[in-house]
Amino acid sequence: MTKNALWLKIDGAHVTRCxxxxxxxxxxxxxxxxxxxxxxxxxxxxxxHALEEFAAKAAAASVKPVLHGVQANVYRVLMLMNLAPxxxx
Amino acid sequence: MPENAxxxxxxxIAYLEGLVSRARTAAAVFTQYTQEDVDRxxxxxxxxxxxxxxxLARLAIEETRLGVLEDKAIKNMVxxxxxxxxxxxxxxxxxxxxxxxxxxxEVAEPIGVIFSLTPITNPTSTVLFKCIMAIKTRNAVIxxxxxxxxxxxxxxxxxxxxxxxxxxxxxxxxTCIEAPxxxxxxxxxxxxxxxxxxxxxGRSVVRAAYSSGKPALGVGPGNTPVYMEKSADLDMxxxxxxxxxxxxxxxICASEQTVVIDDEIYDTVLKKFAELGAHVCNEAETxxxxxxxxxxxxxxxxxxxxGQKASDIARFVGLQVPPNxxxxxxxxxxxxxxxxxxxxxxxxxxxxxxxxxTDEALKLCMEVNRAGGLGHTAVVFSRNDEVxxxxxxxxxxxxxxxxxxxxxxxxxxxxxxxxxxxxxGCGTGGGNSTMDNVNVYxxxxxxxVARRTQAHMWFRVPNQIYFNMNAVxxxxxxxxxxxxxxxxxxxEQMGHVDIVRRNMPVETMVRVLAIPDAEPEVxxxxxxxxxxxxxxADQIIALGGGSVIDAAKIMKLKYESPDADLEELAAPFLDxxxxxxxYPTEKVNRVRLVAISTTxxxxxxxxxxxxxxxxxxxxxxxxxxxxxxxxxxxxxxxFVMSMPKGLTVxxxxxxxxxxxxxxxxxxxxxxxxxNAMQAIRLVFRYLPIAVENPRDEEARSMMHxxxxxxxxxxxxxSVGVNHALAHAFGARFGVAHGRANALMLPHVMAYxxxxxxxxxxxxxxxxxVAHKKYALIADLLGLGGKTVDEKVRNLITATExxxxxxxxxxxxxxxxxxxxxxERAVPDLAKIAFDDPSWRSNPRMPLMSELVELLWQAYRxxxxxxxxxxxxxxxxxxx
Numbered sequence: 001m002t003k004n005a006l007w008l009k010i011d012g013a014h015v016t017r018c019x020x021x022x023x024x025x026x027x028x029x030x031x032x033x034x035x036x037x038x039x040x041x042x043x044x045x046x047x048x049h050a051l052e053e054f055a056a057k058a059a060a061a062s063v064k065p066v067l068h069g070v071q072a073n074v075y076r077v078l079m080l081m082n083l084a085p086x087x088x089x
Numbered sequence: 090m091p092e093n094a095x096x097x098x099x100x101x102i103a104y105l106e107g108l109v110s111r112a113r114t115a116a117a118v119f120t121q122y123t124q125e126d127v128d129r130x131x132x133x134x135x136x137x138x139x140x141x142x143x144x145l146a147r148l149a150i151e152e153t154r155l156g157v158l159e160d161k162a163i164k165n166m167v168x169x170x171x172x173x174x175x176x177x178x179x180x181x182x183x184x185x186x187x188x189x190x191x192x193x194x195e196v197a198e199p200i201g202v203i204f205s206l207t208p209i210t211n212p213t214s215t216v217l218f219k220c221i222m223a224i225k226t227r228n229a230v231i232x233x234x235x236x237x238x239x240x241x242x243x244x245x246x247x248x249x250x251x252x253x254x255x256x257x258x259x260x261x262x263x264t265c266i267e268a269p270x271x272x273x274x275x276x277x278x279x280x281x282x283x284x285x286x287x288x289x290x291g292r293s294v295v296r297a298a299y300s301s302g303k304p305a306l307g308v309g310p311g312n313t314p315v316y317m318e319k320s321a322d323l324d325m326x327x328x329x330x331x332x333x334x335x336x337x338x339x340x341i342c343a344s345e346q347t348v349v350i351d352d353e354i355y356d357t358v359l360k361k362f363a364e365l366g367a368h369v370c371n372e373a374e375t376x377x378x379x380x381x382x383x384x385x386x387x388x389x390x391x392x393x394x395x396g397q398k399a400s401d402i403a404r405f406v407g408l409q410v411p412p413n414x415x416x417x418x419x420x421x422x423x424x425x426x427x428x429x430x431x432x433x434x435x436x437x438x439x440x441x442x443x444x445x446x447t448d449e450a451l452k453l454c455m456e457v458n459r460a461g462g463l464g465h466t467a468v469v470f471s472r473n474d475e476v477x478x479x480x481x482x483x484x485x486x487x488x489x490x491x492x493x494x495x496x497x498x499x500x501x502x503x504x505x506x507x508x509x510x511x512x513x514g515c516g517t518g519g520g521n522s523t524m525d526n527v528n529v530y531x532x533x534x535x536x537x538v539a540r541r542t543q544a545h546m547w548f549r550v551p552n553q554i555y556f557n558m559n560a561v562x563x564x565x566x567x568x569x570x571x572x573x574x575x576x577x578x579x580x581e582q583m584g585h586v587d588i589v590r591r592n593m594p595v596e597t598m599v600r601v602l603a604i605p606d607a608e609p610e611v612x613x614x615x616x617x618x619x620x621x622x623x624x625x626a627d628q629i630i631a632l633g634g635g636s637v638i639d640a641a642k643i644m645k646l647k648y649e650s651p652d653a654d655l656e657e658l659a660a661p662f663l664d665x666x667x668x669x670x671x672y673p674t675e676k677v678n679r680v681r682l683v684a685i686s687t688t689x690x691x692x693x694x695x696x697x698x699x700x701x702x703x704x705x706x707x708x709x710x711x712x713x714x715x716x717x718x719x720x721x722x723x724x725x726x727x728f729v730m731s732m733p734k735g736l737t738v739x740x741x742x743x744x745x746x747x748x749x750x751x752x753x754x755x756x757x758x759x760x761x762x763x764n765a766m767q768a769i770r771l772v773f774r775y776l777p778i779a780v781e782n783p784r785d786e787e788a789r790s791m792m793h794x795x796x797x798x799x800x801x802x803x804x805x806x807s808v809g810v811n812h813a814l815a816h817a818f819g820a821r822f823g824v825a826h827g828r829a830n831a832l833m834l835p836h837v838m839a840y841x842x843x844x845x846x847x848x849x850x851x852x853x854x855x856x857x858v859a860h861k862k863y864a865l866i867a868d869l870l871g872l873g874g875k876t877v878d879e880k881v882r883n884l885i886t887a888t889e890x891x892x893x894x895x896x897x898x899x900x901x902x903x904x905x906x907x908x909x910x911x912e913r914a915v916p917d918l919a920k921i922a923f924d925d926p927s928w929r930s931n932p933r934m935p936l937m938s939e940l941v942e943l944l945w946q947a948y949r950x951x952x953x954x955x956x957x958x959x960x961x962x963x964x965x966x967x968x
Contacts, residue, residue, distance in 0.1 A: 042121045045114045045260045073121045080117035080201075 006033040006063070012040040019050040026061045032088070033058055038069030048081055055086040064088060096272045105276055111261030112202045112229035113282045118259040119227040120199055124182040130256045131173065131224050137252035138169035138217045138245075145213040145248065148241035153209050155396025160337035164214035164511075171502040171509040172221050176529055181226050185535070192540035197533045199227040201284035204277045206298070208290040210340035210396060210435060211511055212238035213245040215289055218511040220249035220263060226532040231283070232265040233274050235290065239267065271297075278303060287527070289512045299520065306531055308512045308521055311342045312433040312462030313495050314454035316480055317358060318447065318471035319351040325492070326470035327361040330439070333494030335415050339437045340396045343466040343488065343499030343513060347424070347431055347440040349453045355443045359418065367416040367439075368399070374408050375419040375430065381406045382438060383429035390434050399437040424456035433461050447476060451483055458484055464515030464524055468495040487514055487524035501526050544666070544852050548760035548805050549715050551684075551695050556724035556794055558786065563723060564592045564683060569628035571598045573620055575641045576632040577606040580687055585728055589632055589685065600624050606633070608702045608709065609640035611655070617644035618651075621680065628681045631719070632728075634740075635691030638684045639699035642717045649676040655701060659710040661926060672714040684719035687728040689779075689792045690740025690827060692747065692800020694722035711926075718804070724797045726790040734780055737792075738895045739827030741776040744768065744796040745888075746830040750809040751802035752866060753841055753859040754930040755851040761806035762862075766869055768799035773870055773887070777894050809931035810922075811837040814943060817921040821914055822906060831897045835889050836946040838863065842881045845933035859932035889951070900950020908948070915944050 146161035234242030278301035288298035295307035444450035490498035501507035516524030631641030650673035662668035684694035778788035819829035864880035874880035
């Protein structure tokens with residue numbers, strides 16, 4: 001099976017579903033998994049947990065998780081949850 | 090196992106960690122919410138709380154067996170409706186306050202996870218209150234209720250939580266520990282993810298919160314004294330006290346504990362209490378009550394009495410009272426262990442005490458206050474404002490309730506306009522971090538965004554300046570009944586005084602005071618003041634150099650304001666607008682000061698400074714204030730035509746130094762620059778001519794103007810390091826001020842032109858520009874150069890050439906001062922220079938080591954430009 005880097009635009013209205021989709025595609029991914037967060041204005045507690053799970057799965061799959069275009073208020077949540085260091089920005 | 094986990098099972102720790110994790114996530118997510126989001130959620134929660142007010146009250150009564158159902162329902166409504174009424178329009182997200190005139194914006198920052206302990210006495214109302222505060226401020230709360238009230242608290246929290254989440258609050262924003270224990274509290278109080286402890290409860294809870302090492306709002310017990318003063322509206326007072334003390338069976342810690350009653354009204358008051366359903370105990374009953382409801386071992390109330398009805402307490406104690414008795418009143422004779430009922434009693438037992446005077450009443454209230462109630466609440470009933478004022482001054486209480494019930498009054502928003510709360514800060518008296526009614530602002534970190542402000546600047550000069558040859562004729566325009574001319578003997582002999590007198594109105598009575606030509610002494614100044622008083626002068630004409638004019642300035646000050654303390658007025662200051670000591674504005678006499686300068690250097694005729702020598706104390710005193718500036722300056726070159734060559738050189742260099750330092754000062758402005766630049770141009774052009782050809786009228790006139798113009802600049806922009814060094818060196822080695830300035834000048838210019846080791850903090854300086862200002866001066870003088878560096882070098886070279894042309898010593902060594910003598914003096918000179926206020930406006934903040942280096946450069950002398958000492962690398966290497 002061909003492996004490629006993952007680039008996924010996250011839909012701000014369906015963050016959890018997009019993250020689950022991204023998690024599922026980690027198996028066919030190599031190098032890095034880039035999640036484009038530029039369309040995400042706010043995240044809720046479930047989405048925080050989904051991000052934690054994604055980071056854990058990426059680490060298990062030896063894929064570098066990357067967040068792209070994270071807005072400052074969302075980044076602040078990641079910082080407060082100690083999630084920011086688990087992603088490259 | 091973490092240090093704070095002793096005595097907890099692994100399961101319990103996992104449970105508590107789960108609560109913290111949920112709260113932490115909720116708090117993080119909550120940071121993204123807007124003001125509109127939280128206001129929407131708060132409103133929905135408040136409505137839920139109001140809907141459930143009665144059922145929550147019932148649960149509280151069932152679980153705690155304390156208080157009154159109806160009152161608890163009212164408390165729940167106050168905790169929701171009244172608190173909402175206070176918070177609804179408050180901004181608690183983002184920018185919450187703007188102060189445009191100060192350039193300050195206050196921005197709300199949530200705290201994060203709050204660990205909140207709630208009491209048994211007000212369980213559900215406190216939970217409702219804290220939930221509203223937390224949502225309004227975007228914080229998450231973990232509740233730990235009193236172990237005997239946790240079920241009703243959990244239900245109150247559930248009501249709030251479900252409605253909050255339904256309206257968009259983050260999941261996990263509130264949690265409540267099931268069956269909480271002291272070990273749970275210990276663990277969470279020290280948890281790294283808990284940011285604040287909000288402890289409302291008894292002494293032990295509050296003490297535990299404060300000793301946890303976490304920021305804490307700990308608010309604890311009280312002991313509310315009440316002073317019922319003879320002017321009080323007694324009917325109102327008695328009803329208010331019964332209302333308050335029986336409200337929820339006295340469980341509110343702000344309720345009345347001991348009422349001190351003026352002797353004149355004592356019997357009447359007790360009769361009124363009895364008429365309205367209180368039982369006044371006799372001596373035996375009081376003793377029995379005291380032994381029973383107060384623990385003799387601890388001196389504190391018995392828990393079994395808390396929140397019980399008066400009739401039940403009476404029955405338990407063995408008192409015969411009617412079944413509808415509202416309140417037990419126990420007359421006591423004092424405060425302290427001998428009077429057990431003088432402590433806090435969270436049940437409807439009220440101590441009363443007789444006072445023979447207001448002073449005695451206040452003392453008794455203070456003693457009650459001190460007996461466990463410091464910082465909490467106090468009540469006064471009086472129609473005498475003076476009594477209320479005095480009570481407010483002497484009683485240490487965060488809430489001093491006037492002519493209203495203590496408990497409901499302290500809650501705020503009902504009987505007064507205090508902030509509604511269910512948590513009373515008791516200040517340091519109660520061992521608390523706040524004395525406020527705890528409110529939303531205690532649940533916020535408030536950040537201040539402070540925009541750069543520009544300090545107001547000024548350009549203050551005498552009202553009138555007359556210049557050019559024969560400008561002295563203008564003295565005739567100043568009507569005066571009696572004038573004192575202050576001068577020195579030499580000028581009098583030279584006929585200068587006669588010139589002035591000839592130009593004065595004939596009707597003016599003139600007296601002349603010739604003083605020594607030296608920095609004025611206090612006794613000389615006082616001679617002048619005496620002459621002014623004897624003469625009843627309305628005008629002083631100061632004719633002379635800096636010393637004479639300075640003397641006249643101080644004479645004017647002491648004549649107009651005899652009580653002015655010169656030593657105090659000489660107190661140091663950093664910013665003239667913020668100085669501690671202010672010059673007098675009330676004046677006994679009024680006198681006009683006309684300054685006619687006879688040298689071309691100090692510019693004292695327009696400056697706000699005066700130097701005084703105090704020979705008795707062996708020191709100089711520098712006075713600085715714009716009120717010292719002469720009212721009129723006359724810059725008439727006829728008085729300097731005969732100035733000796735040496736004096737011409739010294740004063741001319743002083744003038745140049747004033748202008749160069751004002752030009753690069755951190756207080757320089759376009760107003761001072763125009764004067765500084767023009768003065769520099771005039772000095773470079775006319776000083777050599779005035780020295781070479783003293784009778785050259787144009788050169789003398791222009792140098793006289795230059796001195797005055799430079800003084801206008803430095804009066805408003807001040808001077809710099811050059812003057813600080815010259816003052817120190819000149820005083821130590823007896824070198825004339827101008828000459829001392831000359832020795833330092835090229836080196837200081839090079840020093841100021843280099844990149845500073847330390848920048849001088851100043852809101853007025855938007856960039857480091859000293860080197861560019863020097864370059865501008867070089868351009869003005871037509872010195873050439875393509876780059877800023879070249880221009881600076883050319884200016885320093887030109888300055889050195891000018892000094893050479895004037896034949897002034899160019900090194901300290903040339904003065905015959907040995908290297909050894911100088912070496913010994915240098916450390917002191919650097920220290921003295923550093924203490925000199927002159928450099929406070931210098932563009933570079935001098936380090937002591939840099940002052941030392943500048944002194945040594947001046948010792949070696951010459952070649953500042955050629956040696957390129959203003960080269961950045963060179964200066965950095967020196968440091």
